[in-house]
Amino acid sequence: MDPVASKRGKQTVRDMILSTLVIAACAGVIYLFIPKDEHADPIKAVDFTVELATVRTAAPYPVAAPEGLPKEWKATSVRYDDVEGNAWHLGFLDADRRYVAVEQSTTAAGTYVPEVSRKAKDTGRTETVAGREWQYWEGAKYNALVLPGKGHTTVVTGSAPKESLVEMAAALKTTPPAAPAS
Numbered sequence: 001m002d003p004v005a006s007k008r009g010k011q012t013v014r015d016m017i018l019s020t021l022v023i024a025a026c027a028g029v030i031y032l033f034i035p036k037d038e039h040a041d042p043i044k045a046v047d048f049t050v051e052l053a054t055v056r057t058a059a060p061y062p063v064a065a066p067e068g069l070p071k072e073w074k075a076t077s078v079r080y081d082d083v084e085g086n087a088w089h090l091g092f093l094d095a096d097r098r099y100v101a102v103e104q105s106t107t108a109a110g111t112y113v114p115e116v117s118r119k120a121k122d123t124g125r126t127e128t129v130a131g132r133e134w135q136y137w138e139g140a141k142y143n144a145l146v147l148p149g150k151g152h153t154t155v156v157t158g159s160a161p162k163e164s165l166v167e168m169a170a171a172l173k174t175t176p177p178a179a180p181a182s
Contacts, residue, residue: 061152062174098160
């Protein structure tokens with residue numbers, strides 16, 4: 001047997017192991033020298049101002065959004081669904097990183113509120129917030145403050161304590177819908 005041919009198989013395995021070690025060493029060096037911030041917040045805040053301006057011209061009701069919340073509150077999600085009940089959603093984390101959402105829709109309150117509040121039920125109690133009477137709903141996962149309107153419902157819901165829901169409801173401001181073009 002040819003001595004070169006007998007070494008060919010061993011050289012291939014040895015070369016593959018050496019190549020793997022070189023690649024692993026390069027990856028290790030890259031990992032060590034790429035800057036990373038372990039203390040950075042993994043939850044990215046969203047800016048909802050553009051969506052809010054757009055929805056305020058499209059929605060058939062006065063669209064609510066908070067103004068003047070403490071800087072520790074962080075907006076995390078925003079969406080508008082003009083097909084399913086003209087549903088407006090703004091999600092936030094409060095100062096203690098508990099979830100609070102503002103939900104509005106033209107869908108009937110009896111259907112809509114349990115849906116967005118994860119099956120919360122009307123307690124029959126009310127909470128006066130900024131001069132308005134909100135219904136208080138409780139659930140296993142979320143509680144909610146519900147404000148029925150003409151042709152729409154506003155819900156402040158989430159896993160946050162009632163105090164955070166009240167704080168959000170107090171911060172809500174609305175702009176009437178744009179007048180239809182003649």
